[in-house]
Amino acid sequence: MPQPTPLGFRPGRSIPHRLDPRFKLILLAMVGIATLQADFRGLAALTVLILAALRHTGIPLASMAREMRYFVLLLVLVFIARALSTPGEALLSAAGVSVTREGVLAGGRVCWRPACVAAAAILFVVATRPSELRGAVIWLLAPVPGIPERRAGTMISLLVRFIPMVLDQARETSDAQRARCIECRKNPVARMAVLTIALLRRIFEDADRLVAAMEARCYSEDRTGPAFGATRLDWLVLLGAVLFCAGLFLVP
Amino acid sequence: MNQNPTTLQLHQTVYASLFAALIAAGAFLAIPIGPVPIVLQNMFVLLAGLLLGPRWGIAGVGIYLLAGTIGLPVFAGGTGGIGRLLGPTGGYLIAYLPAVWAVGLVSRRTGGRLIGDIAAMVLGTLIVYGLGVPYLKAVTGMPWAKAAAVGMLPFLIGDALKIAAAVPIARTLRPVMAGRTAALQAREYSRG
Numbered sequence: 044m045p046q047p048t049p050l051g052f053r054p055g056r057s058i059p060h061r062l063d064p065r066f067k068l069i070l071l072a073m074v075g076i077a078t079l080q081a082d083f084r085g086l087a088a089l090t091v092l093i094l095a096a097l098r099h100t101g102i103p104l105a106s107m108a109r110e111m112r113y114f115v116l117l118l119v120l121v122f123i124a125r126a127l128s129t130p131g132e133a134l135l136s137a138a139g140v141s142v143t144r145e146g147v148l149a150g151g152r153v154c155w156r157p158a159c160v161a162a163a164a165i166l167f168v169v170a171t172r173p174s175e176l177r178g179a180v181i182w183l184l185a186p187v188p189g190i191p192e193r194r195a196g197t198m199i200s201l202l203v204r205f206i207p208m209v210l211d212q213a214r215e216t217s218d219a220q221r222a223r224c225i226e227c228r229k230n231p232v233a234r235m236a237v238l239t240i241a242l243l244r245r246i247f248e249d250a251d252r253l254v255a256a257m258e259a260r261c262y263s264e265d266r267t268g269p270a271f272g273a274t275r276l277d278w279l280v281l282l283g284a285v286l287f288c289a290g291l292f293l294v295p
Numbered sequence: 296m297n298q299n300p301t302t303l304q305l306h307q308t309v310y311a312s313l314f315a316a317l318i319a320a321g322a323f324l325a326i327p328i329g330p331v332p333i334v335l336q337n338m339f340v341l342l343a344g345l346l347l348g349p350r351w352g353i354a355g356v357g358i359y360l361l362a363g364t365i366g367l368p369v370f371a372g373g374t375g376g377i378g379r380l381l382g383p384t385g386g387y388l389i390a391y392l393p394a395v396w397a398v399g400l401v402s403r404r405t406g407g408r409l410i411g412d413i414a415a416m417v418l419g420t421l422i423v424y425g426l427g428v429p430y431l432k433a434v435t436g437m438p439w440a441k442a443a444a445v446g447m448l449p450f451l452i453g454d455a456l457k458i459a460a461a462v463p464i465a466r467t468l469r470p471v472m473a474g475r476t477a478a479l480q481a482r483e484y485s486r487g
Contacts, residue, residue, distance in 0.1 A: 072376070198308060203367065206319055208316075213320065213324050235460035239335065247471070
């Protein structure tokens with residue numbers, strides 16, 4: 044039985060769910076840019092806001108943390124490398140290696156920024172239907188020459204739909220292979236090949252079923268998308284976000 | 296632009312999106328080998344070139360980069376945003392585009408032979424590091440030796456393993472995909 048993954052849309056009526064997807068896309072871009080400049084106070088404020096919004100949408104934070112474990116491991120490694128390699132005032136010394144104050148601060152800053160962006164992006168994906176995402180992407184790409192915005196919009200909405208499916212299938216395939224003692228095989232190449240072949244076969248079959256369903260519904264790139272309309276809530280949230288980001292730039 | 300894609304185009308569009316999703320999910324899929332997990336992300340970039348060819352391979356990787364650029368959580372570790380492309384690892388991400396094109400082109404030109412597939416993936420990997428390491432050096436101001444030591448050398452063994460694994464994967468799945476494509480072409484031909 045597939046377990047729900049936090050990397051896909053979850054229906055709801057929370058404020059992030061009710062916002063206009065175009066505004067959500069703009070807010071997401073603003074978070075990405077603002078975190079480039081933000082320092083600890085700003086990042087702390089942003090983290091509180093994002094965590095509150097995630098909780099409001101009903102995402103189980105524990106399962107989200109479990110899904111992100113490799114990312115967290117990477118951040119921990121980056122933090123340790125920074126803490127040990129940055130010269131400065133030693134906080135702790137052992138066996139000729141020092142953890143410096145400057146290193147801890149630099150490592151904290153470098154790791155906290157992508158963590159905020161990742162959490163904001165998960166919030167966006169969880170609170171936005173793929174069809175709304177498609178419409179927002181088409182709206183965003185329409186002025187850009189050289190990109191077929193309708194096809195790109197469809198492909199991005201498919202991408203968002205496929206990620207949880209791939210993760211579910213990978214989990215199931217991995218569990219099935221573990222039950223057949225795959226871990227007894229020490230050859231990493233064989234393990235990668237066995238897992239990937241089984242995974243790709245299964246998800247290609249799912250993709251074929253999706254194509255058949257799209258054809259059966261007379262799929263056309265010219266279909267009518269969802270109608271967007273900005274409400275007072277959208278403008279209020281955007282205004283709040285602009286002020287917050289301006290604050291991050293002026294008082295980092 | 297054709298507003299009603301043919302079945303074959305629709306299949307290729309869905310497969311390209313599927314590979315974009317695999318590249319994104321690949322950051323979360325790892326084979327634990329001893330204490331170090333081997334993350335499958337760049338193996339899916341190579342496989343996109345081998346299985347989709349240069350044109351649709353570029354489409355898949357392009358959609359992955361576009362989704363990440365607008366802020367969706369598809370880059371390594373579930374991050375996104377223009378900041379990642381402008382950051383130290385942005386060169387590796389941008390290099391996926393020429394790499395997947397080169398892998399697809401070389402593989403097609405050599406008729407999908409074993410040695411051609413291996414050469415294609417080695418070339419693709421060289422392109423990723425050829426763009427990624429200078430970009431890392433430019434953004435961080437590291438000397439060449441340190442940029443190579445941090446941004447290339449620790450990953451070479453893992454890359455060699457991924458190329459070794461991608462060969463049997465491509466050789467197993469290519470006939471499956473070719474069979475599907477041939478069936479679709481025959482169906483479209485019979486429809487007139």
